[in-house]
Amino acid sequence: MNKENSDKIENAVHNIIEAIGDDPNRQSIQETPARVASAYAEIFSETGKKHFHDYKIFNVAENAGMVLVQDIPFYSMCEHHLLPFFGTVNVAYVPQNGKIIGLSKIPRLVDFAAHRPSVQENITVLIANELQRILNPKGIAVSISARHMCMEMRGINKSGLFTYTNKFLGQFSTDQELKNEFLQQTHQR
Ligand SMILES: Nc1nc2c(ncn2[C@@H]2O[C@H](COP(=O)(O)OP(=O)(O)OP(=O)(O)O)[C@@H](O)[C@H]2O)c(=O)[nH]1
Numbered sequence: 001m002n003k004e005n006s007d008k009i010e011n012a013v014h015n016i017i018e019a020i021g022d023d024p025n026r027q028s029i030q031e032t033p034a035r036v037a038s039a040y041a042e043i044f045s046e047t048g049k050k051h052f053h054d055y056k057i058f059n060v061a062e063n064a065g066m067v068l069v070q071d072i073p074f075y076s077m078c079e080h081h082l083l084p085f086f087g088t089v090n091v092a093y094v095p096q097n098g099k100i101i102g103l104s105k106i107p108r109l110v111d112f113a114a115h116r117p118s119v120q121e122n123i124t125v126l127i128a129n130e131l132q133r134i135l136n137p138k139g140i141a142v143s144i145s146a147r148h149m150c151m152e153m154r155g156i157n158k159s160g161l162f163t164y165t166n167k168f169l170g171q172f173s174t175d176q177e178l179k180n181e182f183l184q185q186t187h188q189r
């Protein structure tokens with residue numbers, strides 16, 4: 001993040017601290033605006049980016065069956081309240097023409113989708129669509145389970161609720177057996 005944008009966040013946080021009735025010059029929070037700016041640079045690092053580019057494609061001779069990376073932790077911020085929502089993502093695909101990507105790129109793709117203001121449904125679809133664009137595999141399944149702080153610490157104030165979303169493309173939407181394999185492996189029914 002450039003200096004101009006980081007200054008904008010610092011000024012805004014300074015104003016927020018004042019507006020909630022605290023003193024921005026209080027010794028232990030003097031550096032808070034700068035800390036928030038640097039935290040936001042990390043948390044929102046992928047904002048506005050349409051495509052994930054950090055991958056290489058490998059070719060293998062024989063197609064594997066379903067490739068599943070399970071329980072990938074993620075943190076995001078809801079676009080309505082800028083409060084965290086977080087949980088785990090399962091990403092599966094069935095390769096086509098021996099085309100695969102490095103396994104570590106799947107959690108990186110999850111971070112790409114999550115590190116922006118968003119809603120759970122959009123993260124789910126963005127992961128599926130980017131994987132589709134990159135690999136054009138025979139099928140894709142993405143499921144997310146998450147807790148939303150905007151439902152837990154304010155508003156409806158219900159703790160410990162989990163929201164589930166998923167997106168199935170290609171064979172995962174046409175082949176019930178494959179879909180069941182995914183759901184069984186990821187403990188969803
Ligand atoms: N579909 C969806 N909704 C979300 C997500 N994160 C937060 N929300 C909801 O977004 C809605 C925003 O609704 P508004 O009525 O504009 O906001 P609000 O008055 O603060 O709503 P309450 O949270 O009910 O107090 C709320 O119902 C939130 O629960 C998400 O990832 N997906």
Ligand SMILES: [Zn+2]
Nearest residue numbers: 078080081150
């Ligand atoms: Zn919210």
